[in-house]
Amino acid sequence: MRDALGAVQSVLVLGGGSEIALTTVRKLVGDRCRTVVLAARRPDELAGTVAELQAAGATDVDTVAFDALDPASHEKIIDGIFEAHGDIDVVLLAFGVLGDQKEFDADPASAAQAIAANFGGAVSAGLAVAHNLRKQGHGTLVVLSSVAGERVRKDNFVYGSSKAGLDGFAQGLGDSLVGSGARVMVVRPGFVHTKMTEGMDAAPFSTTPDVVADAIVEGLHKRRDVVWAPSQLRYVFSALRHLPRPVWRKVSDR
Amino acid sequence: MTRELLTGWGRTAPTAADVVHPMSVDELAAGLERPPERGVAARGLGRSYGDPAQNAGGRVLDTTGARGLIDLDLNRGVVTAAAGTSLHALMRWLVPLGWFVPVTPGTRYVTVGGAIANDIHGKNHHGAGSWCNHLLAMTMATPAGGKITVTPQSDPDLFWATAGGVGLTGLVLDATFQLRRIETSRLVIDTDRTRDLDEVMALMTEGDDRYEYSVAWIDLMARGASVGRSILDRGRFAHVDELSAKQQRDPLAYHAAAILPMPFVAPPKLLNPLTVRAFNEVWYRRAPRRRRGHVATIPAFFHPLDAIHDWNRGYGPAGFLQWQCVVPIGAEETMRHIVEAFSASATTSLVNVLKRFGPGNEGMLSFPQPGWTLSVDLSADAPGLARLLDRLDDEVLAAGGRLYLAKDSRMRPSTMAAGYARLDEWRAVRRRVDPDGILQHDLGRRLGLV
Ligand SMILES: Cc1cc2nc3c(=O)[nH]c(=O)nc-3n(C[C@H](O)[C@H](O)[C@H](O)COP(=O)(O)OP(=O)(O)OC[C@H]3O[C@@H](n4cnc5c(N)ncnc54)[C@H](O)[C@@H]3O)c2cc1C
Ligand SMILES: NC(=O)c1ccc[n+]([C@@H]2O[C@H](COP(=O)([O-])OP(=O)(O)OC[C@H]3O[C@@H](n4cnc5c(N)ncnc54)[C@H](OP(=O)(O)O)[C@@H]3O)[C@@H](O)[C@H]2O)c1
Numbered sequence: 001m002r003d004a005l006g007a008v009q010s011v012l013v014l015g016g017g018s019e020i021a022l023t024t025v026r027k028l029v030g031d032r033c034r035t036v037v038l039a040a041r042r043p044d045e046l047a048g049t050v051a052e053l054q055a056a057g058a059t060d061v062d063t064v065a066f067d068a069l070d071p072a073s074h075e076k077i078i079d080g081i082f083e084a085h086g087d088i089d090v091v092l093l094a095f096g097v098l099g100d101q102k103e104f105d106a107d108p109a110s111a112a113q114a115i116a117a118n119f120g121g122a123v124s125a126g127l128a129v130a131h132n133l134r135k136q137g138h139g140t141l142v143v144l145s146s147v148a149g150e151r152v153r154k155d156n157f158v159y160g161s162s163k164a165g166l167d168g169f170a171q172g173l174g175d176s177l178v179g180s181g182a183r184v185m186v187v188r189p190g191f192v193h194t195k196m197t198e199g200m201d202a203a204p205f206s207t208t209p210d211v212v213a214d215a216i217v218e219g220l221h222k223r224r225d226v227v228w229a230p231s232q233l234r235y236v237f238s239a240l241r242h243l244p245r246p247v248w249r250k251v252s253d254r
Numbered sequence: 255m256t257r258e259l260l261t262g263w264g265r266t267a268p269t270a271a272d273v274v275h276p277m278s279v280d281e282l283a284a285g286l287e288r289p290p291e292r293g294v295a296a297r298g299l300g301r302s303y304g305d306p307a308q309n310a311g312g313r314v315l316d317t318t319g320a321r322g323l324i325d326l327d328l329n330r331g332v333v334t335a336a337a338g339t340s341l342h343a344l345m346r347w348l349v350p351l352g353w354f355v356p357v358t359p360g361t362r363y364v365t366v367g368g369a370i371a372n373d374i375h376g377k378n379h380h381g382a383g384s385w386c387n388h389l390l391a392m393t394m395a396t397p398a399g400g401k402i403t404v405t406p407q408s409d410p411d412l413f414w415a416t417a418g419g420v421g422l423t424g425l426v427l428d429a430t431f432q433l434r435r436i437e438t439s440r441l442v443i444d445t446d447r448t449r450d451l452d453e454v455m456a457l458m459t460e461g462d463d464r465y466e467y468s469v470a471w472i473d474l475m476a477r478g479a480s481v482g483r484s485i486l487d488r489g490r491f492a493h494v495d496e497l498s499a500k501q502q503r504d505p506l507a508y509h510a511a512a513i514l515p516m517p518f519v520a521p522p523k524l525l526n527p528l529t530v531r532a533f534n535e536v537w538y539r540r541a542p543r544r545r546r547g548h549v550a551t552i553p554a555f556f557h558p559l560d561a562i563h564d565w566n567r568g569y570g571p572a573g574f575l576q577w578q579c580v581v582p583i584g585a586e587e588t589m590r591h592i593v594e595a596f597s598a599s600a601t602t603s604l605v606n607v608l609k610r611f612g613p614g615n616e617g618m619l620s621f622p623q624p625g626w627t628l629s630v631d632l633s634a635d636a637p638g639l640a641r642l643l644d645r646l647d648d649e650v651l652a653a654g655g656r657l658y659l660a661k662d663s664r665m666r667p668s669t670m671a672a673g674y675a676r677l678d679e680w681r682a683v684r685r686r687v688d689p690d691g692i693l694q695h696d697l698g699r700r701l702g703l704v
Contacts, residue, residue, distance in 0.1 A: 001267070001269075001305065001310070001696050001699050001700035002267055003266075003267060003663060003664040003700060004264060004266035004267055004304060004305075004573065004575045004634055004663035004664045005266075005575075005634060005639060005640040005643075005663075005664050006640075007640065007664065009700070031640070032666060087310075087699065135311055136292070136310060136311045137269050137270040137271055137292070137309075137310030137311030137312070138267075138268075138269035138270070138310040138311070138696075179257070179259060179270065180257070180270050181259060181268065181269040181270030181271075181310055181311070182270075221635075221640075222572065222635065
């Protein structure tokens with residue numbers, strides 16, 4: 001159960017290898033979290049992480065095979081996790097692919113595939129999680145959206161639009177859960193230095209997984225609906241959102 | 255039956271449950287039938303601060319419809335009341351008849367069932383013990399045993415597992431307990447305003463035995479040499495000849511009502527560090543340095559906070575919590591250190607109470623044990639609070655103390671286990687009366703009791 005100060009006892013990560021998610025999980029385990037389930041494409045690769053989390057004090061650590069691109073399997077896998085591990089206080093929906101806009105332009109099918117993972121997979125997995133949280137009467141689904149979806153820009157509009165769709169879905173799902181005890185928290189990081197962005201030029205306000213994880217933990221404590229990381233991005237984007245298109249094209253050109 | 259979001263008095267961790275409102279003791283007992291997958295919990299008046307009266311995804315039985323007197327022996331002062339009866343109602347009925355509840359907490363809006371489930375204590379603990387010391391019998395409904403009468407003689411294990419057992423050993427349907435005779439509805443009170451913590455502890459150690467009721471209000475916003483300055487109120491019920499001529503015309507007169515409703519949606523953070531510091535200052539200065547024989551009413555002496563309806567909204571949307579520990583006599587150093595830690599921290603605390611407990615009872619999870627108990631109100635969004643409380647928990651455990659479940663909303667399961675030495679014994683009784691784990695609640699899940 002989540003306690004009065006927002007500490008949680010169990011967490012499920014969808015996209016179990018995500019650096020942002022694992023940094024968050026480490027912080028949760030450093031507090032009261034004892035159950036960790038990592039759902040990932042290649043669970044075997046997480047053996048080291050499992051050992052590390054156990055050493056840090058988690059008593060029930062498990063990995064499960066999960067592919068965002070196989071939506072037909074999501075309900076069964078997620079129901080199975082809730083069945084096997086009991087209450088899950090927090091679910092981090094963290095999987096995602098960034099891709100490369102030029103490659104998407106050259107191979108439209110691969111663009112649709114990215115949308116299928118980032119958005120389509122999140123819809124089937126998010127709905128299956130919501131169903132379980134509703135039944136359980138409590139719990140928070142944390143959705144890793146992105147500022148890239150807040151205002152989509154031309155040099156990554158496939159990724160950006162997948163996050164715009166995801167963000168809208170997550171807000172709507174959150175609204176539909178009001179009164180059920182379950183909640184959705186939307187997280188909108190800016191540019192984060194992780195393996196996803198390795199080798200890329202950092203955007204303004206670039207940040208680290210540690211800062212994003214702290215923002216997530218604080219958001220859980222304060223029962224926030226939306227978290228920006230770093231927090232200034234909230235104000236930056238409230239301005240950027242309203243720029244006229246020609247100005248936006250210039251500002252977002254990198 | 256409707257799905258409702260529930261929290262405790264601190265309004266911190268809402269979860270949803272199907273709430274049913276039985277209107278009689280029999281309907282309450284029927285609440286255990288055809289239990290849902292996530293079990294059944296009882297909820298009295300929801301005055302516990304944390305999560306013992308909520309049951310995420312399961313069923314919650316609102317006991318307050320099962321109320322009223324079932325039997326009353328005015329000669330012996332023995333009453334049987336339905337479990338959902340409030341202490342407020344009991345006082346309204348019984349005080350004019352010359353009887354008072356054996357124990358009252360700092361609010362009269364608690365039910366008889368809740369009084370048993372937390373084995374509540376009051377200002378008379380040093381002499382009278384806690385609620386279940388005065389409990390003679392109860393009718394219970396347990397998942398395994400159906401409807402049964404339980405006394406300390408008939409089934410001591412179940413009786414003492416239920417005393418303080420946070421409702422996880424069966425539903426209490428009604429309770430029979432011993433009242434305390436009173437000649438008047440007034441109290442005669444001596445007040446001492448102390449400079450610091452040492453002075454108040456010395457006064458309590460030396461003089462509590464001369465008073466039936468004793469409690470100190472401690473100012474945790476005071477710093478420096480004033481750390482722990484307190485107002486010590488001690489008293490007893492008045493005899494008729496101690497009342498004024500006017501009061502003597504109706505010595506058992508009793509009026510209790512909430513007067514000041516909080517605005518429904520309180521201004522965010524009405525109780526912030528500034529207002530709380532100001533309140534504490536006024537509260538402390540207002541008290542006389544030393545006063546003897548002051549006559550006060552029951553509500554004024556026992557339930558000052560009840561004068562403000564819904565005062566728990568004053569802490570704003572983040573909600574608040576209470577932290578209440580007990581440390582043994584001899585651990586005064588630990589208590590001093592705890593008081594200093596709160597005073598030095600950025601936390602905001604309005605209502606802080608220090609009391610010297612007498613002997614505990616046989617309740618397996620009953621909180622009181624001989625020693626010093628401190629309860630502190632804290633805004634849930636105070637910076638650094640989680641870490642501070644974890645650290646103080648450890649100090650309490652190291653001193654041989656523990657934390658009170660009625661107030662808890664955040665301790666670690668291991669803190670609970672380390673503080674309650676008879677937990678395994680309690681678990682064994684629970685397995686016997688509820689083998690399938692039908693009685694469930696959020697606190698039970700959080701602390702690994704269910
Ligand atoms: C302002 C204030 C001051 C307080 N001061 C004190 C004090 O001085 N001393 C003290 O000891 N406590 C104090 N308390 C705490 C309070 O006395 C306890 O939390 C008490 O248990 C609340 O009773 P309730 O009816 O509201 O029960 P709830 O909070 O609704 O429920 C508490 C527990 O009782 C169980 N329960 C309720 N009814 C039944 C039943 N019929 N059968 C089985 N289980 C049942 C519930 O499942 C739950 O686990 C104070 C609380 C407040 C808000
Ligand atoms: N980094 C940033 O700048 C940034 C900014 C804003 C938002 N975000 C979002 O934050 C989330 C976490 O990102 P991160 O920075 O932590 O990057 P990351 O470490 O690369 O994590 C992304 C994870 O998604 C997993 N994944 C990709 N496709 C999957 C599929 N089909 N099925 C299952 N898992 C799949 C990856 O698994 P494999 O290990 O198997 O590849 C990887 O573990 C993502 O949703 C990302 O879009 C990131």
